[in-house]
Amino acid sequence: MTDYTASLPRKRMGAGVLLSDHRGRVLLVEPTYTDYWEIPGGAVEADESPYAAAVREVDEELGLPLRPGRLLVTDWVPPRPDRTEGLMLLFDGGLLTPEQTDRIQLPAEELRSWAWCTEHEATDRLSDLLSRRITAAIRARADGSPAYLENGYPVP
Template identity: 60%
Template sequence: MPPAVLLGGASPGGMVEGDESPYDAVVRELAEELGLTITPGRLLVVDWVPPRTGRTEGVMFVYDGGVLDTVQTDAIRLPPQELRSWAWSTVAQAQWRLSPLLARRAAAAVEAATGGGTVYLEDGSRVC
C-alpha cells in the first residue's frame, strides 16, 4: 500500500514561538492541533517560501510523524477554531485536496520518508 499523509485542514503546523526550536514547535503543534503526544522522527523536508502579500518569507520544516496506531488515530482531537476535519490521503488525493504548494511539499515528504533522505524545496519545488 502506498504511504499516506495525514491531512488536517492544511496539515498540523504553525509558527515557532520565541525561544522555541522548530522541533519543539512540532511537538507543541501536534499536541495543540491534534491532541497527540508524539516524538517526531527525522527531518524530511525544508521548504523556503518567498514573501507574499501580507506574509514575510519563511522556512517550513516537515518531520516524520511515524505510523499512528488505531489508539492514536482514535485519540485525534481537532481544535474547532482552527481545523474542521482530517483525513488519511494518498499523494494523489493530496494533489486535489491541498493547495499546489502544500501538495508539492506533502509529496516531497513522502518521497523523503520512503527514500531515506531530506529534501530541500523552494516554494514547494525541489532544488536538491
C-alpha cells in the first residue's frame, strides 16, 4: 500500500530562539554569508523537530546548551523567486545570565559577531521580514500569547 503522505507538499522549516539580557535587549548574530543580522537559529533538518533544531542551533552557533521555553511565533513565509515557501518557528530562550554570556563562542566560518540590541537597534540590523517576526516575538513573550504570522504580519 502506498503512503499517501509521501505525495503531499513539503515545506522548508526554520527554528530560532529569542534570547534576552536583564535589560530587555535581544541577542543578534552577524552571519558571514549575508548583509543582515539574524537571531540564533537555522534550518530544521530532515526528521528533526523544530524544537530540537532550535536547541541544536543555539549550541552550534553560541556554544550554549540551552532548553528554550514556549513557542512565541509561527510565521508562514510565501515563496519568492530565490526561495521556497517556509514555516519559521521562534521559541523563547529567556534571559541569559552574565556567566552564560561570557561563555558565548561563535563558529568563525559562520558568524562574525554577536550583539545585544534594543528593539530599535534590532530593526536597523535585521531584514524587514525578520524585524517584523522579532517584534511579534517580543510582544508574544510580554502578553503570554503565541503569535501566528504570514510573511511577518499578524493574521487575526
